Amino acid sequence: MKTRITELFGIEMPVIAGGMVWCSGWRLAAAVSRAGGLGLIGAGSMTAEVLREHIVKCRQAVGELPFGVNMPLMKPDAAILMEVVAQERVPVVFTSAGSPKKWTSWLHERGIKVAHVVASSIFARKCEDAGVDAVVAEGFEAGGHNGREETTTLCLIPAVRRATSLPLIAAGGVATGDAMLAVMALGAEGVQMGTRFALTAESSASEAFKRRCLELNEGDTRLLLRKLSPTRLVRGGFYDAIEQAENRGATGDELLQIIGTGASRRGIFEGDVEQGELEIGQAASLLKGRDIESVEEVMRQLRQEFDCALQKIKNFR
């Protein structure tokens, strides 16, 4: 399979594993890159020291294969983490939650390829102005932090496709090969998948988190926290406390009190599925009843599902 995304990153399948907090350590990133995709280490939940360790171990595991780091730009220590990325000669950085202008030139000067994550065509145009190498358009279906416009992937991808000529990666709601084909019909040239990879054996999330997410029904994740930063959460005790507060009209400050500190670490990494914060995409319910699979198995299924859906659609006309 060949698109501008496989060529840009030098990968076999246009599949990127999102760099997710508490899930995307070196094991997951390396497994995805070794299986023909692009694995990302999630710097969002790492200190500089931990990030360096994950980069070194990832490189040991993948050899000459490409891999990357996802960097949320609103992170207070983003500048320190960026130094680590440059020192360790990481080949690719995906930036998010900030302006694409801030780091793109700096990274390019150091020979690092840059993709930026957006949730609207206005920000996609800013990416083009900033000179990024690719844009990730992430729809309402995505887990965790989400765009204010609430535009779904089905409506977002065509909008971004028209707004920019950049290589385009679709994210949000894409957990199968069928969905991969669907977003490529809309103009995407690759996909970034979070949910599917967060629930693999190689993800560093707790087993309790993975098992909980693999039994979700439709409607079991919802977008909340619109008064702060819109976030897709899984139903449970933490979710209920926020929803009840929002229903009675709680302010942003009151919501911050309820969230407290360390909630996503407690939920995702430590496996407190009742009181911790659980972030996963809407597509999780499509994985219901599956086992915790290996990355290799997931990549094999993606290829097969994509080919099968493509065969079917070729007969339509």
Add this chain to the structure above:
Amino acid sequence: MKTRITELFGIEMPVIAGGMVWCSGWRLAAAVSRAGGLGLIGAGSMTAEVLREHIVKCRQAVGELPFGVNMPLMKPDAAILMEVVAQERVPVVFTSAGSPKKWTSWLHERGIKVAHVVASSIFARKCEDAGVDAVVAEGFEAGGHNGREETTTLCLIPAVRRATSLPLIAAGGVATGDAMLAVMALGAEGVQMGTRFALTAESSASEAFKRRCLELNEGDTRLLLRKLSPTRLVRGGFYDAIEQAENRGATGDELLQIIGTGASRRGIFEGDVEQGELEIGQAASLLKGRDIESVEEVMRQLRQEFDCALQKIKNFR
């Protein structure tokens, strides 16, 4: 083009025009059926007398071609309207907002084909049990009344595809031929489009409503009224009043007070785009800058876009 949906209804293109309040009179329904799709009259905003008039005029315009009526089952006078549908020998009824068990046998006994609109795979299975001829799965992107699960079309279609073997029509976020191809890659065999047809010349909505909807940006429609019945509305004075009340924690009763009576008639039909209730799908922003087009022109573009997207995707592997 041939799918189980074209065969079921005896149409050329698997495209159904949603039966929308204040938009879907006989002119719109007849134009869609004459252009090779299936036009639906929207009974939701009609009295028995008005519905009969629209059915008679639609039949005069289409001759032997199929057409249908959309019937929201929660309408207090649904039983009276169903009698009109049967007396006038309408060939197809799409039911929504209620149980598919209630009317399916009754309609079948009168030789009428039945499709039912759902927003979850649980309700899709109920459709199969009730013996409907086809199921419409409508995602979060859709305008107006919406499912409680907030499942987007990208996640809903595969879920419903697995849950039932019924002929499957995708709705919500589908306004172009590319999106038609995308949802068919997910397992749909046809599409129901509301937004695109609501804004055609033949739609009975006011010109002011159509012009307002053709200038929307991403994020200009949102789902509100979760404490009553979740509804996708267009930003404006009416929307602002509801959003502000919800942000301060207003109850369902307080929201009903703000909504008042006749709001959608005022907004959509009479064209009070500031104080009236405006309902349109999220895909409206993809139509920004277009003119008010004829149904024939829309159907021509859909064919062309579909073919073009299919050609592109055939080259992926």
